[in-house]
Amino acid sequence: MNARVNTADPSPGAFPLTPRSMPHVLLSLIRNPLDALPPEIFDEPVVFTRLGGKLRVYLADPELIYQALVRNSDALGKGEDVRRLLGPALGDGILTSDGAHWKWQRQSVAGAFRHEKLLELQPAMIAAAQRRRDLWLTHKDGALDLCQEMMRTTFDIIVETMMSGGEGIDVDRVERNITDYLKPTGWKFALGLLGAPEWMPHPGKEKAKAAVTFLRATLAKVIAERRRSGIERSDLVSMLLGAADPETGRTMNDEEIIDNLMTFITAGHETTALGLAWTLHLLARHSDCQARLFDEIAAATDGGPLLAEHVGKLTYARQVFSEAMRLYPPAPIISRAALREFTLGAYTIPAGTILYVPIYAVHRHASIWEDPLVFDPERFEPETAKSRHRFAFMPFGAGPRVCIGNGFAMMEAVAILAVLLQRFRVTGPNEPSPKPIMKVTLRPMHPLPIHLVER
């Protein structure tokens, strides 16, 4: 896409501001933050607005996104919105922190996500998918809530692979509490925009507080048990327990370890689960794509059970998952605050500006994608994908803060799809797809029903 940025007058006072109505934005934020995006951002490369006394810039041009998130990453911090929304649960962990504190945390866990390490985790991913499939085989009436099913599967995987089983965590209770925590997302954004103090009551606040207490106490028990047992494991818990800041040599205290375990548990299972749920929902409506997947899986496995070495061969499955994440990116909007002035295209962005990268809008942008609303995994054929800007498709973000779990997620998603589709065909009611709603992640407004037909 060519950046159609106004280059005539790049002085800071010359931003072509798009007027926005504060009451409309506030109401939209509370209902569904996706509706608060300026509609122009689905057609324009960049939209400037001023709301709540701050300049707010929405970026949809892949080149401008590259300039912001990659070239100027050191000028950007996660900002107040992120800390207000996620800080109570994730503290100052890897997702929410900035600067040197972020850097040493990222370096401390990088080893858990190296390709060779991920390959070792594949059998656990396949085994968890097989357990879910076996449960489905005993499920007689055929209709299931897809999101719940996928959340349980990816939760099993994250706890198994990153926490060596997690010493008896109650999955359903954890899931319910994560949902309670995320429910008032829109309220938090709206009150943040108004500059209201964090103690301000809002619907769902007390439940969210109780959820955090429960979740953090659950993880405190995991750490206490690991310390008590003295068993050394090569998992994330041990890495965090052994991590030391290279500059000061200090190790993480229990609160900091909990911040990070909370981050990995939440960021590491809900996103992939939602990506998979939307994928199966779309496959239920595209029997031709599903048939091609069946063929690919059969060819890769030679009709036998899926093994770790087959996963890399499932290139069409990757395309299907990518195309589903294009339409329904599990993390639909990311944001940053400018820590200092920097240059973006023809503009000088002042310190204090809030930048939004609405991945959801980039992935449906009229000047990047042909027929953007059509589900077409062929868009991710290697040759076609190569012809697009690298950041036209960015479900995992970009730059130094790119998702550390992206390789993990792709491997896991492909393995789960293959295991499930070896035994089941998915079908669904031919109704319009439920609207997506942003609760940090992109959930369907209504449950995604699915019917399973044994193959």
Ligand code: HEM
């Ligand atoms: C389909 C699945 C996933 C999607 C779409 C996704 C998306 C993202 C995005 C967009 C970011 C960047 C946020 C920003 O720039 O503000 C991010 C960061 C992160 N993700 Fe993921 N993610 C997924 C799976 C995972 C998994 C499986 C893990 C861990 C096992 C994980 C752990 C993290 C962490 C720790 C960060 C923060 C990285 C940092 O700031 O250095 N994610 N993810």
